[in-house]
Amino acid sequence: MTPRLIVSDLDGTLLGSDHVLHESTIEVLRALTEQGHQLTLASGRHYRDMKVFRDELGVPMHLISSNGAYTHAPDDTLLAAHHVDPEKARALIELERPANVRLSLYLDDAWYIDSESPGHLAMHAATGFVYQVVPASEMPVNGIGKVLYGGDPLELARIEASVRQIGGDDLHVTYSTPNSLEIMAGGVNKGVALAALLERLNLRADECLAFGDNLNDVEMLALAGEAHYMANAHPEMAGRLGRGRQIGHHHEAGVAELLRERFGL
Known part of the structure; x- marks a missing residue:
């Protein structure tokens, strides 16, 4: 299977209602990395707040933080920073x-x-x-x-x-x-940051799966070749996107379940 870039929001998407990673989510993401897929977390959270989840997963991944204001490489190198005037x-x-x-x-x-x-x-x-x-x-x-x-x-x-x-x-x-x-x-959002990362990784948008739940995810989901939004997503999500697939609830590890199905895990 062709390697993909899998990018996910955290709160309301990859994390449960308790704001922690499900055991099944950890298992699935590690398995996908072993298969050669690349992972990215894209959140409104601060970079220092996000890297804890990356370290818990124990796999290399890029981090898009503060809704696209910053992008860090798996080794913590700052790749891009955009500040408010x-x-x-x-x-x-x-x-x-x-x-x-x-x-x-x-x-x-x-x-x-x-x-x-x-x-x-x-x-x-x-x-x-x-x-x-x-x-x-x-x-x-x-x-x-x-x-x-x-x-x-x-x-x-x-x-x-x-x-x-x-x-x-x-x-x-x-x-x-x-x-x-x-x-x-202006011009800073998760979608713009993801587009820059795809170019850096020499990947096309149609080689990317994205997961989100709220309005700050719209641009990212609109860019990705495979867009998925949660059952608990903002009520305007489907209308804003005009495409994409609704999947399970974040508290029931909906992302992990979709990925198991998608990649035959």
């Missing part, structure tokens, strides 16, 4: 927002948040990657891969409208969950 970053940091909406920055090697947030800590407990509390007035404007606002979806919708006025084509705006509004530099 400093003036746009300043405007995003200073943007007026409700007190219960948290502001986060993903920098090259750190995660800053404007106030304590137990909910954020719980999601990342399995990796040990934690934020540093930094008041918005002291946050930097340089070297930012991603800006996040976390809070109620209705409040985020109002913030999104302001962000789009600030950014125009200079910012890419998406959601990883209904409670997480995420902003990168």
Whole structure:
């Protein structure tokens, strides 16, 4: 069988509801690597937050992090980094927002948040990657891969409208969950990062299988020759893609089950 590039989102896709890898998922991914297939993780998470899962799998893989802002090689070499324009970053940091909406920055090697947030800590407990509390007035404007606002979806919708006025084509705006509004530099998304990686690996898009569940996965799934979205995917996913196959639920190792079927494991 021709080797493929298999690329997957993490939360809501490859990880269970507990934000950890299923044993069956680990087994299947290791078996595919032994068959000569290549693996890539593509997530909104920070690179340092993702590499824990790569290390747990114990197989070489590229990492696309912060929704495409960074790409790392299997040996941790940084292959690409795209930062938000400093003036746009300043405007995003200073943007007026409700007190219960948290502001986060993903920098090259750190995660800053404007106030304590137990909910954020719980999601990342399995990796040990934690934020540093930094008041918005002291946050930097340089070297930012991603800006996040976390809070109620209705409040985020109002913030999104302001962000789009600030950014125009200079910012890419998406959601990883209904409670997480995420902003990168213009033209930065998982699909663009995947296209660059395919070129680096001398592979075609039709030699790639991709898995995702939310709006920040749309560009990646649209590019891949075989697009799969989860049973728990965002309700607009099918309409946004216009193609692709719906598979099982992330809490039931839907990706692993599809891969077993697809590759006869």
